[in-house]
Amino acid sequence: MAQAPGPGIAALTRGFVQLSISQKLGFLVALSAVAAVIVVALLWARTPEYRVLYSNLSDRDGGEVIAALSQLNVPYQVAEGGSVLMVPAGQVYDLRLKLAAQGLPKGGAVGFELMDGQKFGTSQFAEQVNYQRALAGELARTVQSMAAVQSARVHLAIPRQSVFVRDAPQASASVFVATYPGRRLDPGQVAAIQHLVASSVPELSAGNVTLVDQSGNLLSAGSGEAVNDQLEPAQLKYLHAVEAAYAARIENILKPIVGADNVRAQVSAMLDFNRVEQTSETFKPNPAQQASIRSQQTVETTSTSPQGPSGIPGALSNQPPGAASAPLTAPAQRAPEGQAAPAPTSSHRENVVNYEVDKTIRHTKEEVGAVKRLSAAVVVNYRRGADQPGSAAPKPLSEEELRQITALTREAMGFNQTRGDTLNVVNAPFSGETAAGGVAAPSEWGAWVQDVSSPSRVVTLLKYALVAVIVLVALSLARSALRDLARAARTEPSLTLPGQEAQLAGAYPAAPAAPGYEADLRAVKDLARQEPRIVANVVKDWVAGQ
Numbered sequence: 120m121a122q123a124p125g126p127g128i129a130a131l132t133r134g135f136v137q138l139s140i141s142q143k144l145g146f147l148v149a150l151s152a153v154a155a156v157i158v159v160a161l162l163w164a165r166t167p168e169y170r171v172l173y174s175n176l177s178d179r180d181g182g183e184v185i186a187a188l189s190q191l192n193v194p195y196q197v198a199e200g201g202s203v204l205m206v207p208a209g210q211v212y213d214l215r216l217k218l219a220a221q222g223l224p225k226g227g228a229v230g231f232e233l234m235d236g237q238k239f240g241t242s243q244f245a246e247q248v249n250y251q252r253a254l255a256g257e258l259a260r261t262v263q264s265m266a267a268v269q270s271a272r273v274h275l276a277i278p279r280q281s282v283f284v285r286d287a288p289q290a291s292a293s294v295f296v297a298t299y300p301g302r303r304l305d306p307g308q309v310a311a312i313q314h315l316v317a318s319s320v321p322e323l324s325a326g327n328v329t330l331v332d333q334s335g336n337l338l339s340a341g342s343g344e345a346v347n348d349q350l351e352p353a354q355l356k357y358l359h360a361v362e363a364a365y366a367a368r369i370e371n372i373l374k375p376i377v378g379a380d381n382v383r384a385q386v387s388a389m390l391d392f393n394r395v396e397q398t399s400e401t402f403k404p405n406p407a408q409q410a411s412i413r414s415q416q417t418v419e420t421t422s423t424s425p426q427g428p429s430g431i432p433g434a435l436s437n438q439p440p441g442a443a444s445a446p447l448t449a450p451a452q453r454a455p456e457g458q459a460a461p462a463p464t465s466s467h468r469e470n471v472v473n474y475e476v477d478k479t480i481r482h483t484k485e486e487v488g489a490v491k492r493l494s495a496a497v498v499v500n501y502r503r504g505a506d507q508p509g510s511a512a513p514k515p516l517s518e519e520e521l522r523q524i525t526a527l528t529r530e531a532m533g534f535n536q537t538r539g540d541t542l543n544v545v546n547a548p549f550s551g552e553t554a555a556g557g558v559a560a561p562s563e564w565g566a567w568v569q570d571v572s573s574p575s576r577v578v579t580l581l582k583y584a585l586v587a588v589i590v591l592v593a594l595s596l597a598r599s600a601l602r603d604l605a606r607a608a609r610t611e612p613s614l615t616l617p618g619q620e621a622q623l624a625g626a627y628p629a630a631p632a633a634p635g636y637e638a639d640l641r642a643v644k645d646l647a648r649q650e651p652r653i654v655a656n657v658v659k660d661w662v663a664g665q
Contacts, residue, residue: 153593160589167207168579169196172214173224174203180224187218251275258319262294262312267302271295275320290323292316297333304330306352309338354392357488362386368531369497373524381500381549386532389492395485403477411475418469493540495532499524501548516546 172195173184181197184204188195193214196205206214218224241249255273262271272295278288294312298304304312309330317325330339365386373382405411499521501513516524525544534540647654 156593157590160586163582163586167194167209169205170208170211172204172206172211174199176202176204176224184218184223187221187223188214191217251277254319258294258316261315262296265308265312267298267304267308268296269299270297273316277320277323289327290320291327291329292320292323293329293331295331295333296338304332304338313339354390354488358388358390361388361390361488361490365493365495365532369495369528372527372531373497373499376524376527377499377502383498384528385496387494388490391485391489391491392487393485394487395483397481397483399479399481399483401479401481403479405474405477412472413475414473416469416471418471419467421464421466423464490538492538493532493534495528495540495542497524497528497542497544499544499546501546513548521546 173180176184181202181204185195185197188206191214193206193210197203198205255275258273258275259271262268262273274293274295276291276293278290281287294316296304296312310325312330313325313328316328317323328339329337332338362385365388366384369384369386370382373384499516501515503513521544525542528534528542528544532540532542534542
């Protein structure tokens with residue numbers, strides 16, 4: 120015959136009935152307390168964790184955000200006097216996106232809506248102050264709409280108009296920006312903010328706009344000012360970019376040979392940022408066979424003088440000629456009679472030739488940022504090899520391999536000995552496994568430990584551990600109470616009346632003592648099977664006694 124495993128519901132019921140009124144009340148109170156503790160612990164474990172949605176909220180922004188959360192049926196908590204708003208941790212980023220779509224929070228800056236509440240009789244000074252506040256608020260909202268800017272404040276210093284133009288002070292402005300973690304403003308964005316503010320305020324130049332970030336760094340210092348040994352920020356950025364490009368070239372060409380994590384390269388570059396423009400003009404003599412005529416001018420004159428009086432006018436020219444004398448030479452030929460003697464003629468010829476001159480004009484403009492010198496340092500890890508089965512030991516590279524690596528590095532960096540470039544290649548073992556970025560890669564166990572040891576995970580684990588302890592204690596108390604009830608049921612009074620004990624004892628010998636409810640039940644069943652008449656009499660007496 121199968122036996123019931125443990126005390127049944129009937130036994131627990133009989134044990135509860137046999138308790139006194141005070142014991143019953145105490146048992147019910149204890150059982151209710153245990154159930155309440157278990158329910159409270161489970162509800163506390165399921166309570167969502169609240170995190171900060173927004174902090175440093177103004178009263179106006181806080182009210183608008185709370186109204187929006189109420190419309191979305193999202194639970195919230197207010198802390199630190201209403202300046203901090205907390206929501207369930209799983210909905211923080213979703214709610215920020217939804218509220219941002221509604222333009223919340225507005226950052227506490229007031230815009231031109233400040234002019235809507237102007238009252239009659241407001242002084243001119245108050246109107247000017249309100250206008251300046253509204254203009255600064257609108258500019259702050261515009262700057263805050265940039266992707267990298269979390270919040271912004273704008274301060275305007277607009278002087279009063281003066282009839283003396285020479286003595287009129289210039290307007291100025293200062294902008295304070297707080298960027299998101301891990302974000303920064305590049306020089307182009309800084310210049311954009313300066314020109315945006317300058318274009319919105321009359322008679323304000325971009326040079327009079329000062330930009331400062333939340334760390335106190337002056338972002339607008341790069342306009343015309345040199346830092347770090349007369350190098351501008353743009354020049355430093357270009358220098359770092361050139362060095363990184365050369366280092367990447369070296370690593371990319373060596374990675375297929377030694378492995379991605381087995382080579383490190385650093386390059387130091389010296390650049391020439393001098394702006395040089397030179398113009399030279401050179402003249403050289405032309406060779407005879409290559410001479411070319413530029414211009415040629417020929418002047419030729421011929422003149423004829425007729426016979427007649429000649430000489431200088433005066434008394435001598437009016438006197439008659441003297442007596443003729445015979446010439447010493449042959450007689451001159453005389454013109455025939457009736458013909459005139461030929462008139463004397465004179466001619467003059469000039470020829471001017473201009474040749475082209477060999478002229479060379481050269482305009483030279485040297486490139487800004489040209490490389491003057493390169494210095495490269497390359498470290499290559501030992502090659503992994505197997506000395507024994509199951510064990511691996513790194514081995515240094517051979518001389519031939521180092522020679523090949525050096526040659527490849529020279530070609531990759533454009534090594535120029537006349538320029539004074541230097542290269543140093545070292546083969547050394549790396550201390551531990553490193554990731555691609557040069558930082559030690561954490562193992563799976565280390566990553567798991569780092570994840571578990573985070574503050575949020577520690578709080579969550581402690582929370583669930585405390586709930587488990589409470590539930591276990593409550594269950595142990597309930598189990599002990601049920602055990603007491605079962606023990607009370609096993610010690611219930613005998614089923615026979617006082618006058619029938621002798622009859623039963625004589626008719627049926629006493630069974631060996633067997634502790635427990637099952638032993639008593641088995642003895643009663645055996646008695647009913649062997650002596651049904653006696654059992655019937657006992658039952659009849661029970662019925663009659665009722």
